[in-house]
Amino acid sequence: MDIETLQTELMAAIDSSDTLEGLEAVRVSALGKQGSVSALLKTMGGMSPEERQTQGPVINGLRESITSTLAAKKAELETAELSRRLATERIDMTLPAHETPRGTIHPVSQVMDELAEIFADMGFAVAEGPEIEDDWHNFTALNIPETHPARAMHDTFYFPDDMARDGQKMVLRTHTSPVQIRTMTSQEPPIRIIAPGRVYRSDSDATHTPMFHQIEGLVIDKGIHLGHLKWTLETFLKAYFEREDVVLRLRPSYFPFTEPSVEVDVGYSVINGKRVIGGSEGWMEVLGSGMVHRKVIEACGLDPDVWQGFAFGTGVDRLAMLKYGMDDLRPFFDGDNRWLQHYGFNALDVPTLSGGVGA
Ligand code: PHE
16 A cells, blocks of 8 residues: 555544544554554665665655644544533532531531630630741740740741741741730730631641641730639630539649730549549640730730730640540541541531530
8 A cells, every 4th residue: 555545544534533532543553563654664674775765754754644633633532522521511509408418517617616606605706817927926926035945845837048028937827826916916905806727836646736726715905814714714615515514723834925824624524434524533634824924915015004814725626526535636637538427517507505516
């Protein structure tokens, strides 16, 4: 068969292919190991130099034109296939969700909703701040200067120096406390806010993950004292654990940004070998708190002789574990559907104080 006839036949075969599989079969028949064009290319080895000079360009030209025509046809068939799928595949957005409730609300989201509901009832608004924070908001304004040993406690993820902003080194925030600063510098007191969100520390084991969740609380007003703090925490923890017999133990502690500082434990009882919140057989630490340090109030441009307040911070994941009985933190962030089916919450069951925040 002469080259011209072969070319005409192959072009016709490519042109009439209407599926990607059919086109691939044509490609193999021409350019595959046993293909007709490959066979022609092989004959060049046995040609005399003169013959090769005339035949070489013709055979190579054939190969090139077949290759490019194949590629063009392939692109055309792929576009047609995509258009066909776009025209035929549809999702019916009106399908009622409650007939097949497949997804679940993650316990962290559930607990954040529960906390927002509880604190909204006490007149707290929800505030937010960035997860990529500058050194001043995360540390300095919170009375943790550069040389302060508390910096070492935080296992901070620092950004490289060349990512500094306005001369400030950037960090992944190590706690939600910088939201205290952002709120005090942007709002007029009186202030009552909670700030839930992600925080980051370089730490990992069964009860620590490099990313976890905290919730911060801040009250700034006139004449605020430790009694207000104690009442607020007691009211919050009773509502959260849905028991009247929640007993708190306040221990003196130290945070650079509060003075005095108070660590709060809740009592538990052991029932059938399991720890149950309520009573006082043993104690579990649940949060850190204290009266906002004068220096912090001053750093935010407020007069500490006029404005006082309290702040608290606690781990949302830890609160979820205590209430819903998980003992390992790591599966919280694995995205394993079996875990989510087991510990997740019904998407249509929104926590309300009247209906029970516990879902
Ligand atoms: N920011 C503290 C921590 O991450 C918790 C805290 C918040 C303590 C507010 C006191 C007041 O451990």
